[in-house]
Amino acid sequence: MRAAEQHEITAGRQSGADLMERAGRGVVDEIFKKWPKLALSSGTAIVVCGPGNNGGDGLVIARLLHDRGWDVTVFFYGDSGRLPPDARLNYDRWLKYGNVRPFAELKDFLTTIGDHNHPDLWIDAVFGTGLTRPIGGELAVGLSALSNWSSDLVSSHGGYVVAVEMPSGLNSDTGDMMIDRSSGDDGSGWYCDLAVTFHAPKRCHFVGQGPDLIDDLAVVDLGIRTNDFDAVRLVRPRAKTNMTTAGHKYTRGHVLVLGGPRHSTGAARLAARAALRSGAGLVTIAAPRDALDIYACHETEVMLRPMDSAQELQDMLQDARFDCLCLGPALGVETAVALMPTVLDADRYTVIDADAITALSRSTDLIGQLHAKCVLTPHSGEFARLCPDLVSEPKIDAAEAAAQRFGCTVLLKGRDTVIADPHFGTQLCASVYEDAAPWLGTAGAGDVLAGMIAGMRDPAQAAWVHAQAARNFGVGLIASDLPDTIPAVLQSLWAETETPPR
Numbered sequence: 273m274r275a276a277e278q279h280e281i282t283a284g285r286q287s288g289a290d291l292m293e294r295a296g297r298g299v300v301d302e303i304f305k306k307w308p309k310l311a312l313s314s315g316t317a318i319v320v321c322g323p324g325n326n327g328g329d330g331l332v333i334a335r336l337l338h339d340r341g342w343d344v345t346v347f348f349y350g351d352s353g354r355l356p357p358d359a360r361l362n363y364d365r366w367l368k369y370g371n372v373r374p375f376a377e378l379k380d381f382l383t384t385i386g387d388h389n390h391p392d393l394w395i396d397a398v399f400g401t402g403l404t405r406p407i408g409g410e411l412a413v414g415l416s417a418l419s420n421w422s423s424d425l426v427s428s429h430g431g432y433v434v435a436v437e438m439p440s441g442l443n444s445d446t447g448d449m450m451i452d453r454s455s456g457d458d459g460s461g462w463y464c465d466l467a468v469t470f471h472a473p474k475r476c477h478f479v480g481q482g483p484d485l486i487d488d489l490a491v492v493d494l495g496i497r498t499n500d501f502d503a504v505r506l507v508r509p510r511a512k513t514n515m516t517t518a519g520h521k522y523t524r525g526h527v528l529v530l531g532g533p534r535h536s537t538g539a540a541r542l543a544a545r546a547a548l549r550s551g552a553g554l555v556t557i558a559a560p561r562d563a564l565d566i567y568a569c570h571e572t573e574v575m576l577r578p579m580d581s582a583q584e585l586q587d588m589l590q591d592a593r594f595d596c597l598c599l600g601p602a603l604g605v606e607t608a609v610a611l612m613p614t615v616l617d618a619d620r621y622t623v624i625d626a627d628a629i630t631a632l633s634r635s636t637d638l639i640g641q642l643h644a645k646c647v648l649t650p651h652s653g654e655f656a657r658l659c660p661d662l663v664s665e666p667k668i669d670a671a672e673a674a675a676q677r678f679g680c681t682v683l684l685k686g687r688d689t690v691i692a693d694p695h696f697g698t699q700l701c702a703s704v705y706e707d708a709a710p711w712l713g714t715a716g717a718g719d720v721l722a723g724m725i726a727g728m729r730d731p732a733q734a735a736w737v738h739a740q741a742a743r744n745f746g747v748g749l750i751a752s753d754l755p756d757t758i759p760a761v762l763q764s765l766w767a768e769t770e771t772p773p774r
């Protein structure tokens with residue numbers, strides 16, 4: 273992002289001051305868009321500005337609010353003599369409107385605010401993308417006091433907290449609050465009702481603590497024309513199908529799901545049904561002989577094959593039409609260990625989930641057999657077993673490192689699902705803000721996703737459809753609701769495109 277801004281500035285298309293003015297104006301516009309009642313009369317605002325360009329944005333916001341008749345108090349942290357030029361320009365412009373109070377006075381100032389003079393807005397413009405180290409000392413103490421006070425403000429008086437770019441202290445890459453714990457602050461960070469970022473969301477808006485600290489996110493276009501953004505790549509849903517009018521069920525793929533024993537058949541059944549609903553032409557469950565009657569009682573369209581040994585699986589895989597394997601959901605770790613050499617040797621598109629991931633984490637030989645057509649779908653616990661050395665890394669970096677290590681796609685599940693493909697890059701599917709679907713955290717939802725990936729052969733799209741299906745269903749969702757909710761999502765994607773299947 274900063275490279276992009278610099279590119280615009282050096283190319284002479286926009287001055288830094290223009291960008292900052294547009295950024296500040298964008299924040300004000302977003303505030304009045306979100307809370308139209310604030311635009312109807314002049315309120316009061318506290319703007320807390322930091323020592324860089326984020327603070328410069330805050331000073332633009334202060335001036336624009338003042339122009340609309342607002343009563344604005346500006347606090348400033350830092351040395352005004354060391355402000356970057358655009359921020360300095362706006363600092364000087366603000367001094368024609370009002371004064372600047374030192375940040376050190378903020379804590380005491382908060383104690384003087386009574387029930388009748390509380391502000392309507394608090395603007396957090398202390399740090400944006402330029403935070404380079406943990407916040408400590410008086411800064412942490414002051415921001416902490418502000419945070420406590422602003423929570424009271426919101427709960428008791430209905431005022432709003434707006435962060436420029438992100439709540440100050442949030443690392444824009446990792447989404448972690450960078451607070452020096454020795455300052456006495458618990459590091460939980462400060463909350464905002466609205467974060468207004470520029471041009472494109474940053475990683476912190478979707479990963480780590482970001483979504484817990486930000487209630488709503490708005491993105492302001494600064495008119496920057498280059499594509500060179502250090503921003504997160506979100507999954508873009510698109511109508512994609514393996515259906516053609518000339519095709520038939522075998523051209524749409526035959527998924528072989530490896531099913532568990534009598535007492536654990538549900539997970540494979542969920543995956544199988546999801547694969548069918550997601551577009552697979554045929555789905556077969558291969559499972560122990562003594563469990564087939566249970567599978568047969570539950571599934572109509574899914575075919576069944578007895579399979580009690582790796583040899584039987586190998587014989588089955590002589591049929592090249594089984595072009596996709598899906599294994600792991602309630603398979604049993606020991607069974608997974610026994611079957612995986614055959615599975616990986618078959619060199620098919622292979623979705624490796626649940627018990628199969630645990631099996632992998634126990635065997636470096638198996639890991640050595642992974643190939644480019646594998647998709648690993650760990651949740652955080654499985655990932656920690658598989659890659660213990662990467663768990664302390666930021667989530668996106670960890671998934672990318674694992675994908676490089678294994679030479680295959682790694683889909684690291686969660687509210688912020690990361691899809692790292694060593695060849696096509698990394699995408700993020702985040703169920704936050706208006707896309708939140710907390711009820712997706714339910715038993716079997718991961719089994720459904722594994723089946724969807726097998727059916728769609730596109731892990732990122734599968735993750736998006738999976739989350740959208742959950743959102744469409746709403747609260748009360750259980751995993752077996754999901755497969756039958758998939759068609760409506762796929763149909764709505766098709767409705768948005770003018771290109772029908774050919």
Ligand SMILES: NC(=O)C1=CN([C@@H]2O[C@H](COP(=O)(O)OP(=O)(O)OC[C@H]3O[C@@H](n4cnc5c(N)ncnc54)[C@H](OP(=O)(O)O)[C@@H]3O)[C@@H](O)[C@H]2O)[C@@H](O)CC1
Binds near residue numbers: 288322327398404
């Ligand atoms: N460029 C543009 O045209 C546009 C930029 N825009 C805006 O600029 C923002 C980025 O600006 P920025 O790069 O100046 O970074 P910012 O977040 O303000 O902080 C840097 C300052 O903080 C200091 N500092 C860091 N860590 C610290 C700590 N722990 N404790 C104490 N101090 C610490 C650091 O000090 P230093 O490390 O240099 O010693 C430096 O002084 C971006 O988020 C957006 O809001 C928009 O206007 C669009 C146009």
Ligand SMILES: [K+]
Binds near residue numbers: 398399439440
């Ligand atoms: K900020």
